[in-house]
Amino acid sequence: MPHQTKNFLMLHFVEFKKFYGNYPALSIADFNIEPGIYWIKGVNGSGKSTLLKSISGILAFNGDIILEGGISIKKQPVAYRKLVNFAEAEPLFPEFLTGMEMVKLFASAKDAPAGQxxxxxxxxxxxSYIDRPIGTYSSGMLKKLSLVLAFLGSPKLILLDEPLITIDTESLKILYSWIREQHDQGVSFMLSSHQALDVDERLDAGELLVENQTLQFTR
Known part of the structure; x- marks a missing residue:
């Protein structure tokens, strides 16, 4: 099947299957996602984090994922990962590094513009704490650091796993403003959350429903 042009296609799943041992955790036979902002809904254990980690390249899987009509995570892994950023729900970083050292490492890996x-x-x-060792960070500080890292470089897709937890209301408003800014520049987003997104923030989010006819999540 020919891939659609990159102007109309953000992700294409090709016979995607993720197993944990012999357990079939997630299966998506053939599915296209257009550019936009998507909210992934689902209860604990439904496969939200597995999906995002697979798309980001953290988890190995069978099949393939094609970005923007031509960049395969399997065939062009380096080019693919430069364009897909990910923030974990509960991030873990080397405690001996400072926050700024972590930022510099990510900025280098993602070819981020100087000073971005x-x-x-x-x-x-x-x-007040970016130059402190990460081992001294609270959960809220870690969350903010993971979000900063997810926006570095020139991504085409940013994946945010449970971005609403361990973050204060003011910082959440800032995150929403980042999403709006980046989306206006052509960046797509996939966010997973147990909580409803604040529609008053006008994210204009699409909704990627976790349903049998759309994505096959096996519990």
């Missing part, structure tokens, strides 16, 4: 990180660090008000 300053905007995100400043708006999240992280200056």
């Amino acid at each position: 990180e300053l905007h995100f660090i400043e708006s999240m008000k992280m200056h």
Whole structure:
């Protein structure tokens, strides 16, 4: 089947299957996702994190995922990972590194423009602790750091797993503003959450329903 042009296709799943041992955790035979902002709904254990980690390249799986009509995670893994960023629900980083050292590592890996990180660090008000060892961070500080890392570089797709937890209301508003800014520049988003997104923030989010006819989630 020919792939659609990148102007109309963000992701294409090709015979995607994820197993944990012999357990079939997730199966998506053939599915296209257009550019946009998507909210992935589902209860604990339904496969939300597995899906996002697979798309990001953290988890191995059978089949393939094609980004923007031509970049395969299997055939062009380096190019693919440069364009897909991911923030975990409960991030873990080397405790001996400082937050800024972690930012610099990610910025280098993602070929981020010089000084790009300053905007995100400043708006999240992280200056007072960004140079401290990560081992001293609270869960909220870790969450902010993981979000900053997810926005570095020139991604085409940003994956946010449970972005609404361990983050204060003011910081959440800042995150929403980042999403709006990046989406206006052509970046797509996939967010998973147990909680409803705040429609008052006008994210204009699409909804990727976890249903049998759309995505096959096996519990």
